[in-house]
Amino acid sequence: EVQLLESGGGLAQPGGSLRLSCAASGFTFGSFAMSWVRQVPGQGLQWVSSISGSGSRTYYADIARGRFTISRDNSRNTLSLQMNSLRGDDTAVYFCAKDDIGVVGDFFDQWGQGTLVSVSS
Amino acid sequence: SYDLTQPLSVSVALGETATITCGGNNIGGKNVHWYQQKPGQAPVLVIFRDTVRPSGIPQRFSGSNAGNTATLTISIAQAGDEADYYCQVWDTNTLIFGGGTRVTVL
Numbered sequence: 001e002v003q004l005l006e007s008g009g010g011l012a013q014p015g016g017s018l019r020l021s022c023a024a025s026g027f028t029f030g031s032f033a034m035s036w037v038r039q040v041p042g043q044g045l046q047w048v049s050s051i052s053g054s055g056s057r058t059y060y061a062d063i064a065r066g067r068f069t070i071s072r073d074n075s076r077n078t079l080s081l082q083m084n085s086l087r088g089d090d091t092a093v094y095f096c097a098k099d100d101i102g103v104v105g106d107f108f109d110q111w112g113q114g115t116l117v118s119v120s121s
Numbered sequence: 122s123y124d125l126t127q128p129l130s131v132s133v134a135l136g137e138t139a140t141i142t143c144g145g146n147n148i149g150g151k152n153v154h155w156y157q158q159k160p161g162q163a164p165v166l167v168i169f170r171d172t173v174r175p176s177g178i179p180q181r182f183s184g185s186n187a188g189n190t191a192t193l194t195i196s197i198a199q200a201g202d203e204a205d206y207y208c209q210v211w212d213t214n215t216l217i218f219g220g221g222t223r224v225t226v227l
Contacts, residue, residue: 014142044220044221045156045164045207045218047215047218061216078133080201096163100169104214105211106154107154107166107209107216108154108164111160111163112163113163114163
């Protein structure tokens with residue numbers, strides 16, 4: 001059974017940093033692209049970033065480019081999102097999601113339950 | 122940038138058919154995927170590549186895509202189909218979600 005378990009959310013100050021992690025199990029992690037998607041409570045889904053299965057290709061939404069860094073450790077089956085220069089509008093639930101193939105550009109066949117990030121002074 | 126337009130809400134009588142549209146410029150030339158999200162839960166894939174149902178998704182869910190509109194159809198709507206539905210495409214190395222449609226079963 002595929003499992004995706006996010007962690008690392010919590011309260012951060014404006015301008016601060018947080019590192020989110022997603023522990024994956026139940027599939028060959030390095031064979032699939034992975035992504036982060038966020039959702040402000042009560043609002044829609046917003047793509048943040050994606051990374052290929054090998055980790056060689058990364059993609060960012062404008063909201064994340066230059067502030068967030070996606071990475072993965074295929075030896076530890078872990079996806080990460082380093083978030084710097086946090087702003088109040090980064091407050092959201094952050095989901096990790098598994099792509100159906102190793103390259104970025106298709107759909108998400110599994111999602112984690114999400115971790116809440118709150119940015120406030 | 123590429124935009125996807127969904128109606129904010131759709132209401133359907135129990136047992137009837139709900140149609141959710143996703144509009145985009147020449148969206149018929151893209152692969153469209155649909156997710157269902159119930160309150161407090163993670164999204165679930167219900168249709169991928171325009172028309173394909175993942176295993177475990179009822180046959181009542183179907184999709185189509187042509188021209189400037191992709192459509193998710195829920196036949197014989199059940200109370201358990203009440204949820205938010207999002208369409209999704211990729212465009213120029215950017216993933217785009219529609220704004221979401223709240224489906225209410227009356």
